[in-house]
Amino acid sequence: MAHPTVTVGDILLFYKIDRAVYGKFVNGGMEPGIARKAVAIFMCLDQFDMDLVAQIERITDPTKISQLIAEANTVLHHIRPNNYPINYNEIIPLITSLAKNCLDICLNSNKDLIVKGAAYILDGVGRFVFDDHMYELLRTYETKKAMARAILRVAMPVVSPEVAMLWAVMPVVPPELATLYDFAANAPLIEDARSTFLTFRRDSPIREGDILEYFKRWGSDDCIDRLIMSGPGTSKIYGKMVFKSDTYISLLLNGSEQPVQYFINGKPIWVQKYVTRVVVN
Incomplete structure (x- = not known):
């Protein structure tokens, strides 16, 4: 229309x-x-x-x-x-x-x-x-x-x-x-500018589906583009969550420059603004 x-x-x-x-x-x-x-x-x-x-x-x-x-x-x-x-x-x-x-x-x-x-x-x-x-x-x-x-x-x-x-x-x-x-909505920022860095305890792993459900229940089903989880070997102890807009991150962290702790099914997860790593040759 x-x-x-x-x-x-x-x-x-x-x-x-x-x-x-x-x-x-x-x-x-x-x-x-x-x-x-x-x-x-x-x-x-x-x-x-x-x-x-x-x-x-x-x-x-x-x-x-x-x-x-x-x-x-x-x-x-x-x-x-x-x-x-x-x-x-x-x-x-x-x-x-x-x-x-x-x-x-x-x-x-x-x-x-x-x-x-x-x-x-x-x-x-x-x-x-x-x-x-x-x-x-x-x-x-x-x-x-x-x-x-x-x-x-x-x-x-x-x-x-x-x-x-x-x-x-x-x-x-x-x-x-x-x-x-x-x-029309703004053109989305580059991925890193609308991403958060997630860390977990090695002895308290959290399933990818549980993370997505938790944050989508907070910000709506379409607030997240994707979630990438990784770590040494088979351990998944950190991840990168990409939001549709950096505004969700602003609301999620509320200005904090330090990692903000949340609990998913009783297990701690720390969320902070993703910082692009610059590789110097």
């Missing part, structure tokens, strides 16, 4: 409230990369009729904003894979109180859809919604347009329309804003 004609500027205007929440988090001290992920999750939760973004945007109390940021970090921590239900009413009381419907049930029951939805947002409209340069272009353009319209309102009753139009020159839409928005 053909998509409607939508420009990048249209996208920015449509998501102005989401952008305002992102700005609220960053101004409150949240690292921009973390803030992008948090807002993307709230945007996705709104697809479950939570109405969180609009409620958060209305909050101006600095103490509550600080609490929102702390609770958003908690959501990002627990949106990663785990094997147990979480009482979100206890650990994020302010955010759950803002939600239109039961957030606790939604987060516990729909984690795979939320992760997939957040990744889709970050790889799609998020490329522009969270881009400071694009929003500065929009702000400047909208300001100039408002000034031109104000001049017209003042001038039209006292001069001819032709003269009024000379006084009030409407700004030209910047090319970046006039560009048609491409609804």
Whole structure:
């Protein structure tokens, strides 16, 4: 089905409230990369009729904003894979109180859809919604347009329309804003850039099928391209897992530069960003 004609500027205007929440988090001290992920999750939760973004945007109390940021970090921590239900009413009381419907049930029951939805947002409209340069272009353009319209309102009753139009020159839409928005997914990055390195204990091997099931249950059936496991002899003590998008890795590791430990059927597995090995001759 053909998509409607939508420009990048249209996208920015449509998501102005989401952008305002992102700005609220960053101004409150949240690292921009973390803030992008948090807002993307709230945007996705709104697809479950939570109405969180609009409620958060209305909050101006600095103490509550600080609490929102702390609770958003908690959501990002627990949106990663785990094997147990979480009482979100206890650990994020302010955010759950803002939600239109039961957030606790939604987060516990729909984690795979939320992760997939957040990744889709970050790889799609998020490329522009969270881009400071694009929003500065929009702000400047909208300001100039408002000034031109104000001049017209003042001038039209006292001069001819032709003269009024000379006084009030409407700004030209910047090319970046006039560009048609491409609804198609981004071209995938090279494999290594969207891969993780996995390590296991030699005395606690984990079957390939169990690894794939665990992470697909977290991020959706189509979030992984492939898994390669290897090691000395017949031992499979490390592997490389290639995701469809590096955004899944960002959500999985949540900014950690160190290996993050998970447990699959009670057995530990360590996950970290894959680093391309450079061979020097």
